[in-house]
Amino acid sequence: MTVSRSEAPLIEVRSLTKHFRLPGGWLTGKRRVLHAVDDVSLQVYTGEALGIVGESGCGKTTLGRLVLRLLDPTAGQILFDGREIAKLKKSELLPLRRQMQVVFQNPQQSLSARLRVADIVAEPLRTVGGIADDQSRRRVLGLLEQVGLGAQHLDRYPHELSGGQCQRVAIARALALDPVLLVLDEPTSALDVSVQAQILNLLVDLRQRLGLTYLFISHDLGVVEHVCDRIAVMYLGKIVESGPGKEIFAAPGHPYTQALLGAIPSQMSRRGVNWLCCRVMSQVRQPAIWLSIPHPVPVGTGYLPD
Amino acid sequence: MSVIPLPADVEIVTGSTRGAQLWRVLRRDPLSIMSLTIILIYLLMSLFAPWVAPYPAQGAGKSNPPTVMLPPSPQHWMGTDQLGRDVFSRVIFGGRPAFIVPLLVVGLAVLIGAPLGAIAGFKGGWFDETIMRITDLFLAFPSLLLAMAITAALGRGLENAALALVISWWPWYARIVRGASVSLRDRYFVEAAHSMGVREPVIVARHILPNCLTPILIQATIDLGTVILAMGGLAFLGMGTQPPAADWGLMISEGRTSILNAWWIAIFPMLAMMILVLAFNLLGDVLRDFFDPRHYR
Amino acid sequence: MKSFLQIQDLHIAFQSDRGTVAALNGVTLDVRRGEMFGLVGETGCGKTVTGLAMLGLLPKSARVRSGSIFFEHTDVLAMSAGELQSLRGRRISMIFQDPSTALNPVFTIGSQMERVARQHLGLNRRQARARAGAMLEAVGLPDVGWILSAYPHHLSGGMKQRAMIAMALLCEPALLVADEPTTALDVTIQAQILALLSELRSKFNLTVMLITHNLGVVAHTCDRFAVLYAGRVVEIGATSAVFTVPQHPYTRALLAAIPTPAAHGKALAAIPGTVPVNPGAVSGCAFAPRCAFVFDRCKQEAPPLRAVAANQANACFLDEAGGDAG
Structure with missing residues (x-):
């Protein structure tokens, strides 16, 4: 699934930095700062899928939110379609919002419990797209069919749907305004393996059919590799390695990537034990490598940034 | 794909709405059914007082010298x-200011407090600070005392007493909803709405407020009992309903001088108030238990 | 001779507002002393219910309809509340997915561990504290003195799970039931915890039942495992045997659904449909509606668990009928 690259990237991030002030500390006079995203630069081309992998707290979710401008960056530039958006005001961002959409990890939590599926998917159409109610119903049905749901789901509430179905609704809502970019923040990590496979297939399929661009954030290297053309590995707020998935799997360069790869207690193919599993066995026998991995915030703060 | 929800490993996901579940719980619990019935009877009697009361004219305040201070009898169930x-008849008519007005008071307090709290929690920053400091100011006084002071300033009378109670009660709702709003602000569906470019007032109205309904409902039910008592207190002190109109608080006040030789004048309105407040408290407890996240079913 | 732990035809149902929902529909499995046994399945398959039943910790709405759980030759289901109390902690311990909710946030790690040690082992304060310290050391935690006096929120997720394991092992139980012990943790921490469990197993002569949804975890830690679907064991056997030749269509489908580098760009073999809500109401094999190899007999009777090799058994009519789905 190689995509011909247009000249300019759709998203270009230059030296993007985001610091969070940690709570507490004012008594002792020491302000502690979490470097959630630290001098990150990357490009995503139109039609491409870039995967961001890393453990919780590595800053991958923050990076996604910065690109969507749900957070204000501390420093750096974000170019969307060649336009600098890092310093735009909220009102200036509104017209851009319809071009970039997001799908979150927890499907049940990303849908308001008090709205029906029809209203959830219609919300962007009505409030942002300015489409009348009678027209939106038909459009909603089309969107639901696109993600493998149907008219029988229109009047259901999120709690009446399974996790996979909720995630399909969230994807339909994200597609409502015909975006060019989808930020997928751990879209399958709350799902069972068999359902995860359904959703991953759907995402791969949608990207091909609609020519979407993905920024796919996950802690699961296998999942990211499956969906994405290129992978960027994040560690302590920095991108430590990036490149095509195959290359990273074949020859992980950075020690952290090696650790991440080795730590997937992974996968056996239908034919038996595959090479990944052998790697895991050898890694587990050398647990020293794990203990050397520092935490971005000193232990004992009880602060989990992700 | 089929449309059946997956059962979680231990907890069984029920496909019915919270409302239907609540109704089932209420129906099974005799206490809550009793309190609901009591509240409904009170409501109907107050609304249709002129038709329900045996002596509507007297209920409204007309005196009738031939029957002064008669003890309870088949003609006068609660005496005269x-x-x-x-x-x-007076107890039934008294339910209008003593029960219907508190309903309106709590309703108004919710209407003022909930949106302010939702916006404060959602926006944060100076707006939040301002609203919360104002509520602090109100909450620093005991509600009844504050209401008395406001009534004293505005002048006696039912309307002013009701207004005073609204003024001293809305901060509670602002507080509660603000707390819920802060926790909702970072939820995914709110963030998703942001990322879709939905405008902030719409987010508050469509996503924040509806999801705060549960704590509002619980607090309002429990508060109703308290407001009924406060309303009665104001009437008792002569700051609320003015004679000759009927009001439980006022009736207790009128009857207390003759409590030894004509106990029925004060005791019956007292009982009326007690039973209603008890009903609201019981209902509030049931609701709170039901919506408590630790409540495992 | 009976196994160390033997679950026989266990049926458990939940009463809910909408009627009875069957959670387990005849779980049969055996765990041998000293092994690491995996219990694998997706959400709602009954793996946690099985774990809770072994400790007599089922919620009130659950009813055991039939079956038995023999642990060290005693039926756990026939035990009194008092007997269960002394069984839990002393002979069987359980650790849970989320260590931060399983530890009481208002007590220090030390005081929580002391209480367990004093109650079950009858130690005095000083002995209990020494024992807690020794156990924390055994699970590889540094600076034991500090951890004893620390509150749960002072520890990272991995440290908390280690502390939970230490607490579970205080009385040196024979069986440790670990319910998704690494699901809430990062992959690197997950590898540490799994390595620790293997290490503790030999050190304390411990039998571990690992409940998980992750076949990868099973593949590299368990000696034997069982696959649960809709409250029933569909396949059980030695890890090496089952992973080399998975027999049941569900096991195969699960393995095929995992994204691997080999499947890049291709569609994953997702399992169509969803898990049945009330598998007790389904006649025949519960997996039949989603199975690619379904035939008439599957819809009429439920296949029993049969041995297909010395160290492998499954519940499917497929190979009995001589069909080959390979």
Whole structure:
């Protein structure tokens, strides 16, 4: 699934930095700062899928939110379609919002419990797209069919749907305004393996059919590799390695990537034990490598940034 | 794909709405059914007082000298008062200011407090600070005392007493909803709405407020009992309903001088108030238990 | 001779507002002393219910309809509340997915561990504290003195799970039931915890039942495992045997659904449909509606668990009928 690259990237991030002030500390006079995203630069081309992998707290979710401008960056530039958006005001961002959409990890939590599926998917159409109610119903049905749901789901509430179905609704809502970019923040990590496979297939399929661009954030290297053309590995707020998935799997360069790869207690193919599993066995026998991995915030703060 | 929800490993996901579940719980619990029935009877009697009361004219305040201070009898179930008025009719008429008005008071307090709290929690920053400091100011005084002070300033009378209670009660709702709003602000569906470019007032109205309904409902139910008592207190002190109109608080005040020789004048309105407040408290407890996240079913 | 732990035809149902929902529909499995046994399945398959039943910790709405759980030759289901109390902690311990909710946030790690040690082992304060310290050391935690006096929120997720394991092992139980012990943790921490469990197993002569949804975890830690679907064991056997030749269509489908580098760009073999809500109401094999190899007999009777090799058994009519789905 190689995509011909247009000249300019759709998203270009230059030296993007985001610091969070940690709570507490004012008594002792020491302000502690979490470097959630630290001098990150990357490009995503139109039609491409870039995967961001890393453990919780590595800053991958923050990076996604910065690109969507749900957070204000501390420093750096974000170019969307060649336009600098890092310093735009909220009102200036509104017209851009319809071009970039997001799908979150927890499907049940990303849908308001008090709205029906029809209203959830219609919300962007009505409030942002300015489409009348009678027209939106038909459009909603089309969107639901696109993600493998149907008219029988229109009047259901999120709690009446399974996790996979909720995630399909969230994807339909994200597609409502015909975006060019989808930020997928751990879209399958709350799902069972068999359902995860359904959703991953759907995402791969949608990207091909609609020519979407993905920024796919996950802690699961296998999942990211499956969906994405290129992978960027994040560690302590920095991108430590990036490149095509195959290359990273074949020859992980950075020690952290090696650790991440080795730590997937992974996968056996239908034919038996595959090479990944052998790697895991050898890694587990050398647990020293794990203990050397520092935490971005000193232990004992009880602060989990992700 | 089929449309059946997956059962979680231990907890069984029920496909019914919270409302239907609540109704099932209420129906099974005799206490809550009883309190609901009591509240409904009170509501109907107050609304249709002129048709329900045996002596509507006396209930509204007309004195009847021939029947002064009669004890309870088949003609006058709760006896008559110093001006010869049927106490039963007065209790029914008294339900209007003593029960209907508190309903309106709590409703208004919610209407003022909830949106302010939702916006404060959602926006944060100076707006939040301002609203919360104002509520702090109100909450620093005991509600009843504050209401008395406001009534004293505005002048006696039912409307002013009700207004005073609204003024001293809305901060509670602002507080509660603000707390819920802060926790909702970072939820995914709110963030998703942001990322879709939905405008902030719409987010508050469509996503924040509806999801705060549960704590509002619980607090309002429990508060109703308290507001009924406060309203009665104001009337008792002569700051609320003015004679000759009927109000439980006022009736207790009128009856207390003759409590030794005509106990029925004060005791029946007292009972009426007690039973209603108890009903609201019971209902509030049931609701709170039901919506408590630790409540495992 | 009976196994160390033997679950026989266990049926458990939940009463809910909408009627009875069957959670387990005849779980049969055996765990041998000293092994690491995996219990694998997706959400709602009954793996946690099985774990809770072994400790007599089922919620009130659950009813055991039939079956038995023999642990060290005693039926756990026939035990009194008092007997269960002394069984839990002393002979069987359980650790849970989320260590931060399983530890009481208002007590220090030390005081929580002391209480367990004093109650079950009858130690005095000083002995209990020494024992807690020794156990924390055994699970590889540094600076034991500090951890004893620390509150749960002072520890990272991995440290908390280690502390939970230490607490579970205080009385040196024979069986440790670990319910998704690494699901809430990062992959690197997950590898540490799994390595620790293997290490503790030999050190304390411990039998571990690992409940998980992750076949990868099973593949590299368990000696034997069982696959649960809709409250029933569909396949059980030695890890090496089952992973080399998975027999049941569900096991195969699960393995095929995992994204691997080999499947890049291709569609994953997702399992169509969803898990049945009330598998007790389904006649025949519960997996039949989603199975690619379904035939008439599957819809009429439920296949029993049969041995297909010395160290492998499954519940499917497929190979009995001589069909080959390979």
